Structure formats: structure tokens, C-alpha cells
Amino acid sequence: MTDIVLNSGDTAWMLASTALVLLMTPGLAFFYGGMVRTKSVLNMMMMSFVTIGIVSILWVIYGFELAFGYKGESAWYGNLSFSGLGGMVNDFTNNGGIYPIPVLVFAAFQLMFAIITPALISGAIADRTKFTAWAVFVATWTTIVYFPVAHWVFAFGNKVGDTVTGTGYLAGKGLEDFAGGTAVHINAGAAGLALAIILGKRVGWRKEAMRPHSLPLVLLGSGLLWFGWFGFNAGSALAANGIAGLAFLNTQVATAGALIGWLLVEKIRNGHPTSLGAASGAVAGLVAITPACAFVAPWAAVVIGLFAGIFCALAVGLKYKFGFDDSLDVVGVHLVGGIWGSLAIGLFGTHVVNSIGLDGLFYGGGTALLGKQALGVGMVALYSFLVTLVLGFIIEKTIGFRLPKDAEVEGVDLSEHAETAYEMSSSSRGGSF
Amino acid sequence: MKLITAILKPFKLEDVKNALQAHGVTGMTVSEASGFGRQKGHTEVYRGAEYTVDLVPKVRLEVLADDADAAAVVDVIVNAASTGSIGDGKVWTTPVDQVVRVRTGERGPDAI
Numbered sequence: 001m002t003d004i005v006l007n008s009g010d011t012a013w014m015l016a017s018t019a020l021v022l023l024m025t026p027g028l029a030f031f032y033g034g035m036v037r038t039k040s041v042l043n044m045m046m047m048s049f050v051t052i053g054i055v056s057i058l059w060v061i062y063g064f065e066l067a068f069g070y071k072g073e074s075a076w077y078g079n080l081s082f083s084g085l086g087g088m089v090n091d092f093t094n095n096g097g098i099y100p101i102p103v104l105v106f107a108a109f110q111l112m113f114a115i116i117t118p119a120l121i122s123g124a125i126a127d128r129t130k131f132t133a134w135a136v137f138v139a140t141w142t143t144i145v146y147f148p149v150a151h152w153v154f155a156f157g158n159k160v161g162d163t164v165t166g167t168g169y170l171a172g173k174g175l176e177d178f179a180g181g182t183a184v185h186i187n188a189g190a191a192g193l194a195l196a197i198i199l200g201k202r203v204g205w206r207k208e209a210m211r212p213h214s215l216p217l218v219l220l221g222s223g224l225l226w227f228g229w230f231g232f233n234a235g236s237a238l239a240a241n242g243i244a245g246l247a248f249l250n251t252q253v254a255t256a257g258a259l260i261g262w263l264l265v266e267k268i269r270n271g272h273p274t275s276l277g278a279a280s281g282a283v284a285g286l287v288a289i290t291p292a293c294a295f296v297a298p299w300a301a302v303v304i305g306l307f308a309g310i311f312c313a314l315a316v317g318l319k320y321k322f323g324f325d326d327s328l329d330v331v332g333v334h335l336v337g338g339i340w341g342s343l344a345i346g347l348f349g350t351h352v353v354n355s356i357g358l359d360g361l362f363y364g365g366g367t368a369l370l371g372k373q374a375l376g377v378g379m380v381a382l383y384s385f386l387v388t389l390v391l392g393f394i395i396e397k398t399i400g401f402r403l404p405k406d407a408e409v410e411g412v413d414l415s416e417h418a419e420t421a422y423e424m425s426s427s428s429r430g431g432s433f
Numbered sequence: 434m435k436l437i438t439a440i441l442k443p444f445k446l447e448d449v450k451n452a453l454q455a456h457g458v459t460g461m462t463v464s465e466a467s468g469f470g471r472q473k474g475h476t477e478v479y480r481g482a483e484y485t486v487d488l489v490p491k492v493r494l495e496v497l498a499d500d501a502d503a504a505a506v507v508d509v510i511v512n513a514a515s516t517g518s519i520g521d522g523k524v525w526t527t528p529v530d531q532v533v534r535v536r537t538g539e540r541g542p543d544a545i
Contacts, residue, residue, distance in 0.1 A: 209484040211477065270478045280480060316480045329480060 004092055007100035013240035014105045020231025021112035025052055025119050027224025031279065032123050034217030035328050037210060039411025040127045041217075041421045047122035047134055052115050054138050059111045060085055066147040068110060070094050070158035075169040077148045078155060096156025096164060096171075099238050109235060110154070117146050117184045123328030124192030125199050127210075128408050131416040133401045137195075137391065145387050146187065149380055153183040175376035176349060176357060176369065178247065179236040181291025181342040182380040189335025190384040192326060198392035199402045201325040203409055210327075215275050222279035226255060229286045233293040246353055247293040251286065254293070254305030258285025261309025277313065284312035284333050288341035292348070295357040300348035307344075308337050335381070342377050346370025434529040434542060435503040437510070439494045440466065440522040445514045446492050452513035458496055458506060460545075466493040472520035491522060497532060497545045 029048035033041045055063070062082050065072075069079020085107060093099040093106040118138045122129075153175060157167035170182070177183065202210070212218060233251045237244035262281025263273040288308030289301055296304065316332035319325065326332065346369045349360035359365030395401045402408075407415035414420060441449060446463065453461065467488040474487030498506045503526055510524050534544040 209486070211484060212479060266478070266481070270481065270483075272478060274478060276479055313481070317482075320482070332480075 010239045011101045017231035017235025018109040020228045024228035031221025034214040035212040038213045043412040048119040051119040055115045064107045067150040072166045120188035121192045124196045124326045124330040126327035170376045174372045177291040178294040179233045179290045181338045182376045185287045185334040185338030187384045190381045191388040192330030194388035196324045196326040205325045218279045250293040250301035254289035254301040255285035257302040257305025258309035261306040262313040265313035281309040284308045284337045287337035291342045292345045296348040304344045346373040435526045437496045439510045439524040441492045443492045449513040456509045462495045466491045
């Protein structure tokens with residue numbers, strides 16, 4: 001144990017992966033930004049960007065310790081410490097075993113997950129959210145929802161000799177979630193549903209057309225997400241090895257499958273395969289393969305992706321049936337895709353591709369793994385939904401979460417940021433200093 | 434004097450402009466417009482949600498003409514703009530009291 005040598009190949013890959021995962025959040029900003037109307041694109045993108053700022057600061061002060069602090073003993077949260085990450089500079093990563101990469105590299109990598117998860121929620125409450133209330137929500141939500149849930153799922157405990165302490169509850173129960181189907185996507189999707197209910201429908205919802213103002217921006221965003229997702233999934237191996245390679249390939253082929261699946265639904269149902277459908281299908285596939293990418297064979301990844309595209313394409317219509325304005329389909333894509341991907345491991349999982357993985361239903365493993373997966377899905381969804389519902393309600397009743405109606409109609413870009421995204425004409429605006 | 438206003442299919446603008454220039458018209462104003470007549474709009478689908486878009490993109494072309502020439506200019510526009518299908522647009526004329534050329538101060542038909 002004492003003579004661990006830093007592995008520069010692993011460390012280099014983790015540094016690159018970390019930067020890739022960061023890029024997903026600006027990518028998400030484009031993906032969401034293109035889908036809203038011209039009067040709210042800046043606010044939509046700002047909700048992602050300010051999240052990068054807030055969560056990064058919290059992460060250094062107490063976030064990493066609360067999620068992964070390996071001196072903690074609890075199954076529910078990590079270490080309660082305001083260390084500022086100064087005391088572990090020379091340590092290796094210990095997460096259910098020692099990895100030959102500096103713990104600060106692991107901390108930086110996991111930070112990017114903590115950033116994108118709350119940013120994902122913003123799509124559910126487009127066009128109508130008070131910006132300061134969003135900032136307060138992000139700080140509070142990451143503290144009481146994301147950091148603990150990340151501990152449940154991703155913390156495999158501090159291993160010293162043969163004893164492991166502080167393993168997260170779901171990790172200890174044998175939940176297989178390689179890169180965050182539960183902790184990231186179900187978590188964000190359930191929270192998005194709660195906030196869409198708390199904030200209510202936008203003015204004119206289902207009466208006036210709320211068309212995406214720029215589909216090229218949406219496609220740009222989905223491309224950046226796809227690119228960054230290789231770091232998200234393959235980086236979660238915490239090593240440059242065969243598991244990373246499996247996760248990498250599965251990420252690619254599942255996404256391809258979902259893109260095709262979504263377009264097939266559109267072609268059959270509406271007659272036209274759309275560019276928004278291609279972008280959405282790709283993201284649905286990325287979501288679904290996230291938990292499964294290191295536990296299934298590549299052919300199974302294609303099947304998981306294909307069905308993710310089909311399920312999510314059908315699920316985005318549910319909001320009209322149930323009457324909640326999940327503006328950019330955080331529920332239909334992230335919650336539904338996350339649930340499908342997490343449960344699919346219980347069907348397609350096999351130890352052949354990964355020695356630590358269990359066999360799922362289709363590999364003769366029975367329903368044992370499916371049960372563990374269902375427990376993880378249910379616990380994370382329920383906890384996230386209920387806590388977010390209460391948190392959202394408190395923010396709405398105290399500082400106000402939703403914009404006044406006139407500000408929303410005028411446009412959240414102008415009312416919250418005193419900016420407009422596009423100069424439509426060189427002569428029409430006038431004005432002076 | 435008359436103001437001739439034409440609503441055209443955007444792709445016919447070049448034909449109409451060339452025909453007017455060949456007829457001797459020396460100036461015009463063109464702006465982008467949107468609207469509908471009998472053509473109505475179209476349907477767009479975003480993530481399965483159908484929107485009816487009833488304002489179709491058009492081009493509005495305005496030309497000033499002397500009373501004697503106005504009818505001929507209208508014919509030139511109509512001939513050049515016609516495709517025979519729905520949505521070809523409309524042309525109408527309105528009387529104009531006064532026209533002034535800003536640079537020289539010329540008034541009336543001389544300013545056209």
C-alpha cells in the first residue's frame with residue numbers, strides 16, 4: 001500500500017476527461033438555448049453558466065468532502081469538513097480501493113458531474129425563472145440533494161488494508177450505475193418535474209406557439225454534449241484501460257441507436273424526421289447508456305439506445321397529457337432515459353464484459369440485479385422529487401421563484417439580465433449612452 | 434401619381450425587378466413581409482407537438498408611378514410574378530398626393 005506509484009497514463013486520461021465533462025455544460029447551454037424563444041435564450045444559457053460558478057466554489061469549500069470525503073463513516077453523506085481541499089494534495093484517489101491518480105484529479109473530475117446535474121434541471125423551468133432564485137436553488141439543491149446522492153451512488157468507501165469504511169448506501173447495496181444514470185439523470189429529471197409543478201405553466205402555454213428559435217444552436221449543443229460525454233462515461237473508469245474503451249464504444253453506438261430510434265418514431269408518427277428529433281434522440285441515448293456503458297456488450301448498447309430513442313420520443317408528449325410545463329423535456333429525456341438505462345442493466349448486464357458486473361435477466365442472472373437497479377431508481381427519484389418540491393416551495397414563498405407575469409411576457413433576458421441576444425436590425429433600436 | 438404595392442413570393446422578386454427595370458422603372462422599395470391569403474400557412478412539428486404557422490414569408494415591393502404609366506406597371510408586375518399556383522400574392526394601387534426628391538427638392542412627377 002505504501003509504495004503506490006502515480007500512473008501518468010491514467011492521470012493524463014482523467015485530466016482530459018475532466019475537461020471533456022466540463023464542456024458538456026456549455027454544450028447544454030447551447031442545446032437548451034436554441035430551444036427557447038429569442039427573448040429568453042441568454043437567461044437559459046446563463047442558468048448553466050452560473051451553475052459552473054456556484055458549484056465549483058461550493059465543491060472546494062465543502063462539496064467534495066460532503067460527497068466523497070473518505071474520512072467519513074456514513075452511508076448517507078461523506079465528510080462534514082470545510083477543509084478547502086488543502087490537506088489532501090499528495091494523496092491518491094481512494095474509492096473502494098486505491099487508484100494511482102491524485103485525489104485532486106478525481107475531485108476535479110467529479111466536480112464536473114456536480115455542475116451539470118443542477119444545470120440539467122434548468123430546462124424544466126425555461127422562460128419564467130427569477131435568476132437570483134435559481135442561484136439560491138442551485139447552491140441549496142447541490143448541498144442537500146446532489147452531494148448526498150452522489151455519496152449514495154458513487155462513493156465506494158475508504159479502503160485501508162482489507163477494511164472499507166463510509167461506502168455509500170446504494171453502492172453498498174450493489175447498484176450498478178457506472179457514470180450517473182441515477183445520481184445525475186434521474187436526480188435531475190425528478191427535480192425538474194418538481195420545479196415544473198412548483199413554478200407552473202408559462203404564460204400562453206398550449207395557446208401560443210413556443211417554437212425553438214434556433215435549431216442549429218440545438219444541434220451544436222447536442223454535438224458538444226456527445227463529445228464531452230466520452231469523458232463522462234469512459235472517464236468514469238478512472239483509468240485508461242479496457243473498461244474505459246468499452247464505455248467509450250458503448251457511448252457511441254447507443255447514441256447512434258437512439259438518434260435513429262427517435263427519427264423512426266417521428267417518421268412513422270408525424271411523417272417528417274426532424275433535426276430537433278435527431279438532437280434529442282442523441283441526448284436520450286447518451287442518458288440511457290450512462291449507467292450501463294461499462295456493464296453491457298456493444299450490441300446490447302445499440303438495443304438500449306434504440307429503445308431509449310423510442311421511449312423518450314413517446315414520453316415527451318406526456319406533459320401535455322398531465323398538464324405540466326416541463327419546457328424542454330427534462331422529464332421526458334433525462335428521467336425516462338435514466339430510468340430505462342438503469343433498469344436495462346438488470347436485463348443486459350453481463351460479467352463477460354466486466355468482471356465486477358453481475359449477470360442480468362437475459363444472461364441467466366435472474367431478477368436479482370434488476371431488483372438492485374429498481375431500488376436505486378426508486379430511492380433517488382423519490383428523494384430528489386420530494387426534497388426539490390419542498391425546497392422549491394420554500395423559495396417561491398420567501399424570495400419568489402417565478403418572475404412577475406409582465407416581466408415574463410416582455411422576456412426574461414431583458415428583465416433579469418438587461419440584455420438582448422440578437423441585434424436584428426442595424427437601424428431599428430436607436431438609443432445612446 | 435400612384436403608389437403601386439405588390440406582395441410577392443420571395444423567389445419571384447428577381448424576375449419582377451428585372452421586368453420593371455426593362456419597362457423603364459428606375460426605383461423601388463423592397464421589404465420583407467409575412468402574411469396569408471387563401472394560401473394559409475403550414476404545420477411544423479417540434480418533439481411531436483404540432484404548431485400551425487399561418488404567416489407565410491413574402492416580399493413587399495413598392496413603386497411610384499405617373500398616373501399614365503400606373504396600369505402598365507401593374508401589368509408588368511403581375512406578368513412577371515405569376516406562377517399560376519396559390520400564394521402568388523396581390524398588387525394594388527393607391528393615389529399619392531405629393532412626392533418630393535430629398536436631394537433636389539423636386540416635386541410631383543419630376544420626383545418619381
